[in-house]
Amino acid sequence: MLVSGSVYGVPEAGPIWRTLPWRAGDWLARSFTEALSLQYLFLPSSWALLRHPWFRAADVVQLYNTHGGYFSHSVLGVASRRKPFVWRLSDMWPLTGHCCYSYECDRWKTGCGSCPLLSDEPALREDRTALLWRAKRSIYADAKVTLVAPSRWIAGLAAQSPLVQHWPLEIIPNGLNLKVFRPIARAAAREVLGLPQEEALILFSSVETKAYRKGGTFVAEAVQRLKGNTRTPFRLLVVGNRAAEWEQAVDVPVTAIDAVKDDHLLATVYSAADVFVHPALADNLPNGVLESLACGTPVVAFDVGGVGEAVRPMETGYLARHNDAQDLAAGLQRLLDDDDLRRRLGRRGRAVAEAEYDMELQTQRFETLYRRVLRDR
Structure with a gap:
């Protein structure tokens, strides 16, 4: 499991590359892109994913929440031609010029720009939302990705998005360990x-x-x-x-x-x-x-x-x-x-x-999806 830092209870989880040169390169890239409000457009370690042993060994690559300065979506076009990608929509960020939730704003349907939510996380110093929206459109056009929506609501938004509506989509609700989350007196x-x-x-x-x-x-x-x-x-x-x-x-x-x-x-x-x-x-x-x-x-x-x-x-x-x-x-x-x-x-x-x-039901649904994605590759 490759993540931004660490995961509680999962000691093997960590960043794509842990060595100092890669961390330094990502820090410099983040500083540059944040200063110019070019949200996550370039991170060296994301391109190094292509050489990571876990990536090479994988049958399917599962993406979750990728905004946070540890993964650049710019690699999707190249990477998804080597491995099938499945991307779960944790929020609206993949559909917008920068925001995770658009509230009453519908600019994400037409190209963003004149953003009323620049201070919303992940925040931008300058309004580059139209540029970032166009960058996503260009990146996604070359990528082969299957979307997973945990809710019918976000599935409906994805169907309206000029950025991702060409990708296949599956609705798979979140699952829980019901042996842990259970009623206690x-x-x-x-x-x-x-x-x-x-x-x-x-x-x-x-x-x-x-x-x-x-x-x-x-x-x-x-x-x-x-x-x-x-x-x-x-x-x-x-x-x-x-x-x-x-x-x-x-x-x-x-x-x-x-x-x-x-x-x-x-x-x-x-x-x-x-x-x-x-x-x-x-x-x-x-x-x-x-x-x-x-x-x-x-x-x-x-x-x-x-x-x-x-x-x-x-x-x-x-x-x-x-x-x-x-x-x-x-x-x-x-x-x-x-x-x-x-x-x-x-x-x-x-x-x-x-x-x-139930987590077991979610697991079954994902396994069925992965098998279909591999079969149709």
Whole structure:
């Protein structure tokens, strides 16, 4: 597995080349392309991929999230003529001039330029989005790639994209290890985490809890609206980077836990909560939502991207109107005040996870795709 740095629990994963000359070359190239806002157009080590022993031994090359300054898509044309490539769409970046999510902007359909989202990650100093869009079009025209969409939503966007609509596409939802992400008795989970048993718990979890796209401002407003209005007193459980800042950000009881990397502990966190709130302003098919459902904890979320494919209204959770803190609070209150409804949604969420989001099912689908790609090569 070739990645930007390292992967927790996978010691063999690492960059394409670890030696100092390659790292220095990539650093210089990143400095140059970042200064000129030429996002990832050149990284020496990406071309060295062609000589990497893992690449040479591979039957199929699987790409995931490639933006981050460790892989340049400029190599796709040459590399995909040597090996079949399958690219999973983690977000919209492969379809746009630079952004991961376009929100209400549709310029990615016509060539970008005059970008309203330059500061969005991965940020650009200058507006080179039209140039970058054209560069992707040129690179993709020479590449042979099969796309995988984890959600019907992003599959629909890919079908509208002038950049990638000529590539074959398969919808394969994300999968989870359902032996790890499973319901744990709530009282036992809370005891492990040292959480109070008598309060209702609203979980807000994100790697970056203060990131704009994650919608934390709507969590803050929603819980303030809920204060004093729920049948049972509640506590906000925040998990992720900068979680401690939430203790001063809202006038409700808060328990903060730093980012959790261990999946077994994360499953305990989901099981301890009464409801998981996911107010992302843009998203694909987020793992956090699937993990919560698998642990039997219903989800209250904004109706954006592919979220509604898993959070099914009053079946596995509550879908609030986009950017509507009042409706988000209404969904939270409805679930917190109705124990029977919450338990029913939790059981159904687990059943949906078992039927549609099992890692074994995802593996079977990818294996079938790989065999077909190799057969049709």
